[in-house]
Amino acid sequence: MIVPAYNSERFISKTIESILSQSFRKFELIFVDDGSTDGTADVCQGFEDERIRYVHQANRGVSSARNTGIGLAKGEFIGFIDSDDLWHRDKIAAHVAHLESDPSIGVSYSACRFIDIDGAPLKSRYRPKMRNVGPADVFCRNPISGGSSGFFRRQIFDDIVEPRSGDGHRYYFDEDASAPGFSFAEDHQCWMRMAIHSDLRFEGIDRELTFYRIHDGGQSAMIDKMHQGWTSIDALVRKLDPDLHARHSRLANAYQMRYFARRLIARGDGGKALDYLRLMHRHSFKPYLYEPIKTTTSLAAALALSVTPMLGKRLINRGEKRGTG
DSSP, X not given: OEEEESSOTTTHHHHHHHHHTOSOOOOOEEEEEESOOSSHHHHHHTOOOTTEEXXXXXXXXXXXXXXXXXXXXXXXXXXXXXXXXXXXXXXXXXXXXXXHHOTTEEEEEEEEEEEOTTSOEEEEEEOOOOSSBOHHHHHHHOTTOSTTTOEEEHHHHHHHOOOOSXXXXXXXXXXXXXXXXXXXXXXXXXXXXXXXXXXXXXXEEEEEEEEEEOOOTTHHHHHHHHHHHHHHHHHHHHHHOHHHHHHHHHHHHHHHHHHHHHHHHHTTOHHHHHHHHHHHHHHOSHHHHHSHHHHHHHHHHHHHHHHOHHHHHHHHHHHHTTOOO
16 A cells, blocks of 8 residues: 655544554555655654555655555555545455456446545545446546545556656656646546556446545635646547547546536635536536536536525535535
């Protein structure tokens, strides 16, 4: 298990506890401290467990930390968890059993529940498509979601790695931190390269095994950077698989604009949410056909929020009971 960490002392002890309490006991836990300046190192090194390995590197970003962890990992299966998220105690056991059951599965992921800053469960959850997942699904809907959900067969990283000359460091996750909004795109970029380059399959487990922590501060302000990150993913697909991009880019962009709108609604910004829903309409109206309840609820919530904030939040909460995205 690989935990990339940067200035994570506030939450990382809970993350560590959720890993060490797993029902599956035989694993290695690699912390890659990406140049933290707070007490992250003290917290990590305060846990006495022979399965833990702590590594410090100069600050190079989450992609570099994950790449470092993959290079150090010895196991056949690799999982990541961000330093503020939590796992269900059976998560490792479920994914190991899933991957061992079928050698054609390269990526195993789960449904997710969102938690608040104190770890309490929120109404919103993410239940992605679980079966018959192809590159178009990964492009349009990103079933793995963020970096804490998926477990990976090691082979799939060798299928997608693009070798670089020089120090021998392998760039499984792209480390081009100069790209606008890059830190909001590096995981989805990697999943896309897996879907396009590897013959191994994506398949999900229909259980809420991952708990994503939602931070209150700054989410609305970061949406524009997330939009820039999404633009880099769209450009990557255009480069790697022009036919896939030509057939699915409009729908993928529409879903992504709706996602941004829903995040803004959750933060109470109905006006900006409407702006993103207008962008969704420019790309495609198909989300109304494929996911009518979620899409119409998003529009109604944005409109209501612009007039009556409490009504808008009530509508989006009702929609989030059916899943988020």
